[in-house]
Amino acid sequence: xxxxxxxxxxxxxxxxxxxxxxxxxxxxxxxxxxxxxxxxxxxxxxxxxxxxxxxxxxxxxxxxxxxxxxxxxxxxxxxxxxxxxxxxxxxxxxxxxxxxxxxxxxxxxxxxxxxxxxxxxxxxxxxxxxxxxxxxxxxxxxxxxxxxxxxxxxxxxxxxxxxxxxxxxxxxxxxxxxxxxxxxxxxxxxxxxxxxxxxxxxxxxxxxxxxxxxxxxxxxxxxxxxxxxxxxxxxxxxxxxxxxxxxxxxxxxxxxxxxxxxxxxxxxxxxxxxxxxxxxxxxxxxxxxxxxxxxxxxxxxxxx
Amino acid sequence: xxxxxxxxxxxxxxxxxxxxxxxxxxxxxxxxxxxxxxxxxxxxxxxxxxxxxxxxxxxxxxxxxxxxxxxxxxxxxxxxxxxxxxxxxxxxxxxxxxxxxxxxxxxxxxxxxxxxxxxxxxxxxxxxxxxxxxxxxxxxxxxxxxxxxxxxxxxxxxxxxxxxxxxxxxxxxxxxxxxxxxxxxxxxxxxxxxxxxxxxxxxxxxxxxxxxxxxxxxxxxxxxxxxxxxxxxxxxxxxxxxxxxxxxxxxxxxxxxxxxxxxxxxxxxxxxxxxxxxxxxxxxxxxxxxxxxxxxxxxxxxxx
Numbered sequence: 145x146x147x148x149x150x151x152x153x154x155x156x157x158x159x160x161x162x163x164x165x166x167x168x169x170x171x172x173x174x175x176x177x178x179x180x181x182x183x184x185x186x187x188x189x190x191x192x193x194x195x196x197x198x199x200x201x202x203x204x205x206x207x208x209x210x211x212x213x214x215x216x217x218x219x220x221x222x223x224x225x226x227x228x229x230x231x232x233x234x235x236x237x238x239x240x241x242x243x244x245x246x247x248x249x250x251x252x253x254x255x256x257x258x259x260x261x262x263x264x265x266x267x268x269x270x271x272x273x274x275x276x277x278x279x280x281x282x283x284x285x286x287x288x289x290x291x292x293x294x295x296x297x298x299x300x301x302x303x304x305x306x307x308x309x310x311x312x313x314x315x316x317x318x319x320x321x322x323x324x325x326x327x328x329x330x331x332x333x334x335x336x337x338x339x340x341x342x343x344x345x346x347x348x349x350x351x352x353x354x355x356x357x358x359x360x361x362x363x364x365x366x367x368x369x370x371x372x373x374x375x376x377x378x379x380x381x382x383x384x385x386x387x388x389x390x391x392x393x394x395x396x397x398x399x400x401x402x403x404x405x406x407x408x409x410x411x412x413x414x415x416x417x418x419x420x421x422x423x424x425x426x427x428x429x430x431x432x433x434x435x436x437x438x439x440x441x442x443x444x445x446x447x448x
Numbered sequence: 449x450x451x452x453x454x455x456x457x458x459x460x461x462x463x464x465x466x467x468x469x470x471x472x473x474x475x476x477x478x479x480x481x482x483x484x485x486x487x488x489x490x491x492x493x494x495x496x497x498x499x500x501x502x503x504x505x506x507x508x509x510x511x512x513x514x515x516x517x518x519x520x521x522x523x524x525x526x527x528x529x530x531x532x533x534x535x536x537x538x539x540x541x542x543x544x545x546x547x548x549x550x551x552x553x554x555x556x557x558x559x560x561x562x563x564x565x566x567x568x569x570x571x572x573x574x575x576x577x578x579x580x581x582x583x584x585x586x587x588x589x590x591x592x593x594x595x596x597x598x599x600x601x602x603x604x605x606x607x608x609x610x611x612x613x614x615x616x617x618x619x620x621x622x623x624x625x626x627x628x629x630x631x632x633x634x635x636x637x638x639x640x641x642x643x644x645x646x647x648x649x650x651x652x653x654x655x656x657x658x659x660x661x662x663x664x665x666x667x668x669x670x671x672x673x674x675x676x677x678x679x680x681x682x683x684x685x686x687x688x689x690x691x692x693x694x695x696x697x698x699x700x701x702x703x704x705x706x707x708x709x710x711x712x713x714x715x716x717x718x719x720x721x722x723x724x725x726x727x728x729x730x731x732x733x734x735x736x737x738x739x740x741x742x743x744x745x746x747x748x749x750x751x752x
Contacts, residue, residue, distance in 0.1 A: 160492050184522035185489045210525040218488035221514040243550045
């Protein structure tokens with residue numbers, strides 16, 4: 145299977161700390177890079193963790209708070225300086241363009257590539273990106289301002305050909321594509337070999353859900369059901385549940401509850417308040433509910 | 449003497465590197481902090497190098513290229529979150545406000561302090577800040593867009609009282625302020641003691657000049673004459689003199705020439721192109737002309 149990874153570029157909440165930049169992640173699948181959120185310093189983190197910024201063609205912005213967007217001007221500027229060509233697609237609230245346009249005026253050399261904005265739907269689930277291998281959906285979260293989560297899900301893989309049968313029946317190469325897609329095989333003598341005798345099942349499809357800056361929201365459970373890897377914000381420990389509710393955030397225990405209800409296979413928590421000098425209490429709290437929990441730390445890469 | 453320092457927060461040119469953030473410096477005198485330029489990540493560097501962002505009340509922006517301003521939204525946002533009150537004065541090209549206003553709309557809690565913009569004069573030298581201890585002037589540089597340098601100069605210090613004479617003549621405390629300012633002393637018997645018998649000379653006034661993003665510009669020489677510490681950009685080595693001219697930058701040798709002509713006491717060079725993996729060739733080239741040259745490195749503090 146090709147590698148499908150998430151690299152944490154920033155894991156703090158609003159205030160960066162000595163170890164944590166503001167929110168940003170990069171998802172990599174099949175030689176393509178997808179950036180999620182772009183807090184200040186994202187371009188610096190990309191460089192530090194060896195990710196080529198110029199290869200990013202799609203950026204997904206959950207919401208328009210500064211700690212999720214203030215890295216965009218610098219990143220776009222450096223892309224321009226780096227000679228990026230073609231199109232850069234930014235999926236975000238429509239107001240982002242209003243914010244960015246006056247800034248981009250101050251960037252040289254941006255004529256070489258075009259920034260295209262795609263407004264997100266904050267009312268209901270929507271497909272926002274699709275290619276041969278991957279579908280990305282947005283779905284509403286609940287924060288102080290409109291906010292979306294993102295679900296990355298591989299498309300169904302092809303069936304694996306059984307090489308023993310292929311060789312035995314001397315199936316021509318031109319017929320194998322159809323068989324991998326599920327077709328039966330008609331032999332030269334007219335007899336039919338059913339597909340299931342010619343193939344093994346496909347690799348399972350893998351999925352990743354990103355949920356930041358939200359109260360715990362039960363409505364997302366069916367959307368992220370059985371997700372392989374769930375990133376959910378956990379800004380506070382559960383003793384600050386009232387503060388979490390007031391600021392429209394989630395506690396570590398609540399994030400773990402979501403993972404349980406969604407039957408996620410693995411949980412990453414992040415967006416930690418700068419009041420926590422170490423992520424340990426947040427991780428321990430989440431693990432007491434959902435043992436397969438890991439903290440987001442800047443630079444860490446998770447294989448999905 | 450009170451400490452008068454410059455701390456380098458960022459020393460790269462347009463593209464940040466693994467070791468260098470984009471341009472920013474903080475000048476400290478007399479418990480006051482003055483920020484010069486604010487490249488992306490300035491708030492992160494302030495935290496890393498132990499400088500309290502909330503104590504900054506004046507920011508000076510040389511010009512509106514992204515690598516000198518893209519840290520402003522995040523810094524202001526974090527100041528707001530940190531509970532800053534009162535006024536934040538930003539001295540910059542008048543277009544900065546056009547850029548910042550749409551951004552500041554996305555920052556919470558900014559009601560507590562007020563951002564006040566002061567347009568710079570890009571045509572001639574001008575006093576832009578003054579208090580009891582310090583004068584700050586701007587002066588034109590020459591870049592692709594309007595650009596200013598900044599000169600920080602202490603005001604004349606008071607004379608030092610000669611404690612032997614003060615005690616011998618039993619000069620009352622109320623008269624000493626006038627003597628420190630240069631007055632003679634009239635004794636109770638009516639006789640006059642000249643000031644120079646009562647005082648030692650004042651501490652010398654110290655000065656710092658900041659010149660970034662410019663071709664070498666002879667017109668600045670009289671303005672920065674005999675400056676104690678000169679920061680001058682040196683984006684390239686002198687073999688790339690043509691490229692430097694084309695991009696309106698300065699070579700290390702040219703920066704050293706400016707230091708010689710200005711009779712500066714010490715030179716810091718910075719704003720190094722990311723093509724230089726190490727600053728050594730730039731420093732060696734400048735030192736061959738002006739030996740008292742030092743490289744700007746992020747986190748380094750220079751005493752003036």
